[in-house]
Amino acid sequence: MSSARGAREAPMNWSGGVAPLGMSWQKLMMWIFIVTDGLLFAGFLAGYGFARTGARSWPDQQEVFHLWFISLMTFVLISSSATMATGVAAARVADWKKVANMVLATAGGGVSFLAMQAYEWGSLIRDGVTLGTNPWNVPAFGNYFFLITGFHGTHVLIGTIVLATLALRVRARKTTAAGVELAGLYWHFVDLVWVFVFTLFYLV
Amino acid sequence: MTQVATAETPVHEKQSFLSRYVFSTDHKVIGIQYYLTGGLMGVLGALLAGLIRLQLTWPTTQWNLLAKIFPTGMEGGFMKPEFYLALVTMHGTIMIFFFVSLALVSGFGNYLIPLQVGARDMAFPFLNMLSYWTIVPAILIAAASFFVEGGAAGSGWTAYPPLSAVPSAAPGSGLGQTLWLLAVALFIVSFTMGSLNYVTTVVNLRAKGMSMMRLPLTVWSLLIASIIALLAFPALTAAAIMLLFDRHLGTSFYLPAGLFIAGKVLPNTGGSPLLWQHLFWFLGHPEVYVLILPALGITFDVLVPFARRPAFGYRVTVYCLVAIAFLSMVVWGHHMFVSGMNPLVGEFFSIGTLLITIPSTIIGVNMIASLWGGKLRLTSAALFAIGTISFFGVGGMGGLFLGNAAADIQLHDTAFVVGHFHFMIGGVTMLAIFSGSYYWFPKMFGRKLSELLGKLHFWMTIVPFYGIFATMHFYGLAGAPRRYYNLSQYAFLEGVRWMPIVITVFAFTLLAGQLLFLVNLVRSLWAGEKAEANPWEATTLEWSAPSPPPHGNWGENEPVVHRGAYEYGNPDAKEDFVPQTVPALKVPAHS
Numbered sequence: 001m002s003s004a005r006g007a008r009e010a011p012m013n014w015s016g017g018v019a020p021l022g023m024s025w026q027k028l029m030m031w032i033f034i035v036t037d038g039l040l041f042a043g044f045l046a047g048y049g050f051a052r053t054g055a056r057s058w059p060d061q062q063e064v065f066h067l068w069f070i071s072l073m074t075f076v077l078i079s080s081s082a083t084m085a086t087g088v089a090a091a092r093v094a095d096w097k098k099v100a101n102m103v104l105a106t107a108g109g110g111v112s113f114l115a116m117q118a119y120e121w122g123s124l125i126r127d128g129v130t131l132g133t134n135p136w137n138v139p140a141f142g143n144y145f146f147l148i149t150g151f152h153g154t155h156v157l158i159g160t161i162v163l164a165t166l167a168l169r170v171r172a173r174k175t176t177a178a179g180v181e182l183a184g185l186y187w188h189f190v191d192l193v194w195v196f197v198f199t200l201f202y203l204v
Numbered sequence: 205m206t207q208v209a210t211a212e213t214p215v216h217e218k219q220s221f222l223s224r225y226v227f228s229t230d231h232k233v234i235g236i237q238y239y240l241t242g243g244l245m246g247v248l249g250a251l252l253a254g255l256i257r258l259q260l261t262w263p264t265t266q267w268n269l270l271a272k273i274f275p276t277g278m279e280g281g282f283m284k285p286e287f288y289l290a291l292v293t294m295h296g297t298i299m300i301f302f303f304v305s306l307a308l309v310s311g312f313g314n315y316l317i318p319l320q321v322g323a324r325d326m327a328f329p330f331l332n333m334l335s336y337w338t339i340v341p342a343i344l345i346a347a348a349s350f351f352v353e354g355g356a357a358g359s360g361w362t363a364y365p366p367l368s369a370v371p372s373a374a375p376g377s378g379l380g381q382t383l384w385l386l387a388v389a390l391f392i393v394s395f396t397m398g399s400l401n402y403v404t405t406v407v408n409l410r411a412k413g414m415s416m417m418r419l420p421l422t423v424w425s426l427l428i429a430s431i432i433a434l435l436a437f438p439a440l441t442a443a444a445i446m447l448l449f450d451r452h453l454g455t456s457f458y459l460p461a462g463l464f465i466a467g468k469v470l471p472n473t474g475g476s477p478l479l480w481q482h483l484f485w486f487l488g489h490p491e492v493y494v495l496i497l498p499a500l501g502i503t504f505d506v507l508v509p510f511a512r513r514p515a516f517g518y519r520v521t522v523y524c525l526v527a528i529a530f531l532s533m534v535v536w537g538h539h540m541f542v543s544g545m546n547p548l549v550g551e552f553f554s555i556g557t558l559l560i561t562i563p564s565t566i567i568g569v570n571m572i573a574s575l576w577g578g579k580l581r582l583t584s585a586a587l588f589a590i591g592t593i594s595f596f597g598v599g600g601m602g603g604l605f606l607g608n609a610a611a612d613i614q615l616h617d618t619a620f621v622v623g624h625f626h627f628m629i630g631g632v633t634m635l636a637i638f639s640g641s642y643y644w645f646p647k648m649f650g651r652k653l654s655e656l657l658g659k660l661h662f663w664m665t666i667v668p669f670y671g672i673f674a675t676m677h678f679y680g681l682a683g684a685p686r687r688y689y690n691l692s693q694y695a696f697l698e699g700v701r702w703m704p705i706v707i708t709v710f711a712f713t714l715l716a717g718q719l720l721f722l723v724n725l726v727r728s729l730w731a732g733e734k735a736e737a738n739p740w741e742a743t744t745l746e747w748s749a750p751s752p753p754p755h756g757n758w759g760e761n762e763p764v765v766h767r768g769a770y771e772y773g774n775p776d777a778k779e780d781f782v783p784q785t786v787p788a789l790k791v792p793a794h795s
Contacts, residue, residue: 025327025408029400036396036434043442043483047457050479132454140474143455147446 030182034189037155041193044148045200051140059136061202064129066120073116074198077156080109081191084184091180099180100170103163106187110160117153121146145201152197155190162186227337229329230755234336235315236648241336242307245343247722249298250715252291259283259291261708263690277355285689286375289358290350292687293376296361297384301391302343304495304633310339310398312502312640313426315648317402319746320420322411322763324756327404335397342390349383357384360687362484365458365477369450372466382451385444392437392444399430411745413765417522418784420744420769421515424522425501428529429494435533436490443483450475481543485536492629493532497525499636500567503592506639507571509742510586511578512780514770517570524563524570531560541612550609557607561600568596579780583740584658588639591666592632598670599627602677617687620680623673631669638665638721645725646739650751651732657724664717671710679703743771743783 023031052058061067087102124145128135134142166183169175228234258267266281277287314332318325326332349356358376359368363384371378406419406427419427446457456472458480463470508515515521537545537553545553571593580586602624605611615621638661645653682700684691691697691704738747745765749757763785771782 023408025404028408029328029404032400032403032434036438039435039438040442043439043486044446046439047442047446047479047483050476050482051457051474054476055474131449132456138474139456139472143446143449143457143475147449147455151445 024178026178026182027185030185034185038189038193041148041151041196044144044151045196048144048148048200051144055138055140057136057138059134059138059141064124064127064136065202066123067202069116069120070198070202073113073120074194076109076116077113077191077194080106080113081188083109084187088177088181088184091177094177096170096173100167103167103170103180103183107160107163107167110156110163110187114153114156114160117149117156121149148197148201152190152193155193159183159187159190227333229325229333231314231318231326231329231332232648232753232755232757234332235311235313237336238306238314238339239311241339241343242303242305242311245298246303246307247718248347249295249303250718252295252298254711254715255283256288256291256295257704257708257711259288259689260691261704263692286355286358288689289360289374289687290356290376290380293357293360293384294346294350297346297357297388300361300491300495300629301388302339302346304629304637305391305395306339308495308502308633308637308640309426309429309498310335310395312422312637312644313398313402313430313498315644316422316746317405317426318409319647319749319753319757320423320744321406321409322414322745322758322765323405323409324758324762326401327409328401331397332401335394335401338390338394338397342387342394345383345390346387349380349387352379352383354378354380357381362488363447363480364484365447365450365480366463366465369447369458369477369480370463370465370470371451382448385448385451389441389444392441395433396437399433402426402430403434411763411765414745414784417519418765418768420501421504421518421521421525422498422501425497425499425525428525429497432490432497432529432532433494436487436494439483440487443480443487446483447480478540478543481540482536485539486533489536489539490529490532492625493528495629495633497528499592499633500525500571500596502636502640503571503589504574505744506585506589506643507574508770508772509643509740509781510581510583510589511575512581512772513574513576513578514768514772515570516573516576517566518768518770521567521570524566527563528560528567531556531563535560535607538607538609538612541609542616547609554607554609558604560607561604564596564600568593568600571596583642584653584655584662585639585642585740587659587662588635588642588665591662592635592639594666595627595631595635595669598674599624599632602627615680617685618680619676619684619686622686623676623680626673626676631673635665638662641721641725643740644746645728645732646735647746647749647751647753649729649732650735651728652735652739653724653728653732657720657727661717661720661724664720665714668710668714668717672707672714675703675707675710679707738783741779741781743781744769745784748783748785 083102083105087099087106090096090098090102129142129145131142131146132139162183166175166180170180224230225233228237255270258265258270263283267278267283268281270278270283271281274287277284277290314326317323346356354375354377356376357363357368357380358374359381363381367373367377368381371381406423410419446455449455450457450459450472456475458477459470459472459475460477461473463472504515504521535553535556537549538557541550541553575590602620606615606621606624642653642658645651679700680686682703683696684700684703735751737749737751739751740747745763746753748763764787765784766787767782767784769784771777771784773780774782
């Protein structure tokens with residue numbers, strides 16, 4: 001990979017080139033990725049809206065979900081965004097010990113969120129809700145519920161793995177403030193998606 | 205051309221064959237890999253088209269030779285219906301996703317973007333390599349689907365459910381359809397990585413002095429196409445995931461209640477096949493602009509050096525490209541006029557679609573105006589670029605009929621549509637690939653393609669192409685439907701039976717004509733006339749690097765840009781062109 005590194009560093013060592021948006025290409029790329037990934041969720045949510053508006057009936061969320069529990073899940077995830085932001089701020093002033101703790105706390109938030117979601121899935125499955133069928137005879141409900149929360153859960157899982165790796169790298173002083181910021185961007189995005197999922201699936 | 209002297213860049217050490225030509229991170233090698241892979245798939249797609257023509261023209265003839273090549277699909281020398289549908293599906297899929305996307309957008313895009321913006325490489329060369337090596341399995345999976353039980357997918361390149369969602373619906377709806385979905389999903393992953401790289405490179409890695417309004421139009425068009433791709437592809441990803449769920453995990457996203465397939469009622473309820481059409485065309489329509497915008501950009505870049513005039517209306521062209529990109533995202537419904545749509549919504553999509561003709565016409569007129577009063581040099585590249593304008597105009601005229609909901613209800617799913625989109629995403633893009641090939645081949649390989657063969661190739665392409673697809677418009681007006689396996693039984697087509705024969709004769713002439721290009725490519729790689737750094741006396745940055753450029757593109761002196769992309773016919777300059785790298789002081793001010 002020496003050739004790759006050579007070519008990659010070349011533009012950096014080079015006085016030419018401007019960054020019109022005032023950001024590095026890594027950050028720009030992360031932003032573009034977030035937009036496309038967000039549009040993927042938009043596709044799912046649009047399909048969900050399409051099915052929901054076309055459905056003759058829809059299960060009452062008050063009965064189906066433990067809404068207080070879901071609110072707790074949401075609280076945990078949003079709090080993890082706060083710890084992440086603290087970590088990014090600490091990285092800017094090179095307080096690496098704090099960064100490691102905050103990133104680890106964020107990853108912990110991710111793990112608890114996943115555990116709570118597993119519990120929620122489990123209780124729904126015990127009630128007879130599966131991907132294809134459910135007691136209310138609205139297959140679209142189970143279809144979209146497991147698809148969308150499953151996809152979001154996968155994103156949280158990936159984010160948690162990234163954060164755990166990042167925490168190790170911070171301990172070993174192998175990362176930069178920019179690296180922490182990139183992971184932070186992704187994590188905030190995952191949280192933001194949850195806000196939409198929470199609103200559109202559980203509240204509306 | 206002082207940069208030529210310092211050819212070898214100090215940044216790179218010696219590389220093995222494998223890391224230099226196979227797993228290379230050099231954007232030029234990746235570009236050529238894409239170009240050749242795309243070309244190969246183009247040949248494959250063209251052969252499938254030949255088989256389709258045979259069936260459509262002589263549906264009752266026995267082909268003993270073909271029975272030996274396709275023992276299952278052509279059993280006894282007669283084409284099976286499911287094999288015909290697989291051919292139609294795979295021809296479309298291969299041509300759109302694996303020929304034009306690869307050769308035009310990924311091939312020229314990777315090769316040209318860093319060279320034209322003055323960067324040493326893409327923003328992330330490793331991601332670039334990964335994107336190429338993701339497309340290879342996609343192609344292998346697509347090709348392998350011909351050999352699985354039931355054959356390749358048969359639901360068309362649009363993969364409408366329920367045909368694509370119920371494995372028992374048709375022979376091609378089985379494993380073949382699953383493999384099709386996987387291949388397309390891998391394509392999207394690969395194309396997304398490519399687009400991320402394009403946008404980031406163009407925005408962040410431009411050379412000093414290369415402002416956005418100094419970019420060549422090829423770069424502009426690729427940038428806009430990449431943005432559209434990034435915004436549109438996720439919809440298909442989402443749709444494809446849901447389709448896979450429907451096929452294998454028992455969901456009913458696309459399956460309504462009461463479907464009666466293969467002798468039994470399906471248990472699914474609550475879904476809607478319309479959802480797929482919306483999600484698919486939300487990608488599908490922008491996708492044709494992902495292909496056609498770079499074709500237009502390349503056409504400008506090729507036309508201008510041979511007309512020896514600046515591109516007419518550069519800024520307006522850029523604005524029009526942006527306008528088309530925006531409009532292309534909100535007109536997907538015009539593919540669904542007969543799917544069951546509120547007439548008011550149809551009105552919205554009709555008006556949006558017809559609005560696209562305004563920026564498109566401006567671009568077309570700008571192309572023609574770029575030729576006006578120029579000192580034309582009619583090389584093969586220039587001929588193909590002029591041919592592109594003519595296809596763009598003629599294809600666009602057909603679009604007026606189809607974009608109008610009232611006319612489309614009559615013309616939907618007829619050969620008229622086939623004729624129309626072959627002029628646009630078939631013809632415009634193919635001619636742009638050819639004009640780009642004749643134009644940039646000297647840069648890629650350091651030798652020119654033969655002009656004599658090139659001109660022959662041009663006439664052997666443009667005449668049969670009009671013969672095929674103009675005739676198809678009239679065949680469609682006469683009522684001939686597309687995708688049908690056997691049209692010989694319909695009495696209302698008696699008066700136009702000669703049309704498919706004419707089309708097929710021209711089709712095989714077109715195929716034969718392309719052999720000239722293959723011969724030209726191979727011959728010129730070894731025996732072509734040697735080309736210096738700037739054989740066409742062009743102004744853009746890629747011509748300031750040696751031919752072929754070394755890894756890193758420029759030696760120690762990176763180019764610095766002092767002027768716009770197309771300074772031709774400057775009365776103050778000694779020659780009639782001023783490359784972008786020439787500082788202002790070197791050209792004496794007009795007195």
